Amino acid sequence: MRRVNFKPLIKLVIVGSITGGCAGVLFILATRLLSIDNVFSLFDLSVALITPGAAATLVGTLTKSRIWPLMVIAYLTSIIPILGSAFGGTGSEPIWAFGFLGVAGGLAWSMPRVIWNSTLQIRNKS
Helix, strand or coil, X not given: CCCCCHHHHHHHHHHHHHHHHHHHHHXXXXXXXXXXXXXXXXXXXXXXXXXXXXXXXXXHHHHCXXXXXXXXXXXXXXXXXXXXXXXXXXXXXXXXXXXXXXXXXXXXXXXXXXXXXXXXXXXXXX
């Protein structure tokens, strides 16, 4: 009988969720701070687009995880749940709501990696 070691898979889910939450909060915080003057220029957008990568690097360094998978999770989380709700919202949403959206997005975007790692564990044990 093949057994899957769930400890690294659970760590990946938790770290992915934390990365998504940090990426969501930092992206919205940077966007709101840079658009205080009601002008959001291309330079402001480029600075805001750096923040998910910074969040992934910070979380990867603190948890001693690989940074590139976390970068993918952070940027996909910033695109799908965060950017959509930022454009479709009223503009008066609290920042913690984007944190929760980021956690949900990080959880969802880390699932393909969890499935891939679990199938690799099963294949390597056979």
